[in-house]
Amino acid sequence: MNPLDPLHLGKLGFGGAGIGNLYKAIPDGEALATVLAAWDAGIRYFDTAPHYGLGLSEQRLGAVLRDKPRDEFMISTKVGRLLEPNAAGGRDSEGFDVPATSRRVWDFSEAGIRRSIEDSLERLGLSHVDIVYLHDPDVHDLQSGIAHGLPALEKLRSEGVVKAIGVGTNSAEAALECVEAADLDLLMLAGRYTLLEQPGVPLLDRCVERRTGVVSVGAFNSGLLARPEVPDDAHYNYDQAPPEMLERARALASVCRGFGVELPTAALQFPLRHPAVVNVTAGATSPEQVTTNAARMEEPLPEELWEAWRTSGKAPGSD
Template sequence: MTSLDLGNYGKLGFGGAGIGNLYRAIPDGEALATVLAAWDAGIRYFDTAPHYGLGLSEQRLGAVLRDEPRDQFVISTKVGRLLEPSPNGGQDPEGFDVPATTRRVWDFSEKGIRRSIEDSLERLGLDHVDIAYLHDPDVHDLQAGISQGLPALEKLRSEGVVKAIGVGINSAEAALECVEAAELDLVMLAGRYTLLEQPDVPLLERCVERSTGVVSVGAYNSGLLARADVPDDAHYNYDQAPPEVLERARTLAAVCREYGVELPTAALQFPLRHPAVVNVTAGATSPEQVATNAARMDAPVPEELWEALEGVGR
């Protein structure tokens, strides 16, 4: 296991999907200003992936971070999707507002993972990344991820190519299989342990036992918990939130108001209450969003509120 302690780099991380033009195009200047705002807010953990904007997120993140002292920040990227030239052109079909000059090709082999890291370093303009996550093995092929991808990452860590390894994943059950199969340093878990969803997650207890840190992403559940007042058109799991989910989110918001706390503040801080969680990483597409996330993470929340929210979330 690695000696990298992500907790030493702050409770809040910066997620790079938004600056990869997720759902809408962002001008270069605004994207770079957003990364700079994260640095100025004291954020020192940055996450990206080739998947995010077909490499655009990595390019933009590197354009800022390569000018900062390399020993003062941690950066993670992901492996498992290689970017190959695309003969078809057009726009990216996977939700990023970018030209489809390349296409994603799944590859969990050691050769593919090594190439993925090399390609990412070229886009970032850095000489190393600190953390490599196997990206979405639950989406592509979990067994190939376990039998090929994770051993390849363990080998890269032993060689010093990266300091830490993990999986970036949406399924807590699949993540648990990965934790049992390899000596992982981190699990980046999207949306499965939030203020809205407070199930008993065996993964988290196992991560505590194995000293595997959890990076929580998707704390706002696709935007459902991102505003103090939950609108009718709020999204949940990347789709329109059903009526019963809207009602539960509004109940959470009402309880928060009773204690003088806004819903998104409680949502952002909630995952850190579990001892397995070492960081909450949130995306942003403007300097204002970065400042808002940083303020929410630092805002005081009374212990009594957490006790009141526990029953609602379950």
């Protein structure tokens, strides 16, 4: 057991963006079946956020988890974006295929954070959440997040409102500032330490020193590493992958193939090789995706694969 994982999150977590209709709408029944498949696969850590589908992800996740024994799973949500009524209507403009019945309002104040948690609990139908992350402080106002948001989270933890606090971000630089500024239990880092690229290594090394566990998300680099064979239309960083990234991903797929391993399997397991990483959380939009991810996480991989990766030019310091 990783000493930085006192919450016992397990190796694989379930990310809730997909069931919030990220990029495409999925029916309620499919979304609920996907969460249930995660439970049946033994996953006991679930992550969500108000941002995901304007609360839809929280609603769907809670619809399944509220019927499960509360002491048998861990759930995290995020604060920083309040949902306010939106009379203008229309469709959401931030990547989720949902009606814009609400609008997101940035608020890193203690009052805003407390209200955000209360609103999340209402949507989830749960009495409490275990972990709260300050969501994307670098996107809004990093210094405000550090000056106001993080102290508010530390206060909530001291009051017993939540068990653990952290920051969720795509930026290794912003994450490092937050790790240095507060006593964080966890950091949810999107990308920045994947089979393809590792700019987050200095951050992860510092997290070990600070005893801050890292939950790794984005292990597939927005889909570039999600399939055994890399297609021409693969995405990277939420956009069409440039030719040089397609080439690098295909080179990695070839290395994996030489050991009888599929690229997504290596990509999913890779982040756990750093001692700071306590969990890899992956999203899914179907039960099949969940069961495939769970099987990939448990597949034994030869140590020789990682040695071949290190000599392939994709490891830190190998360029």
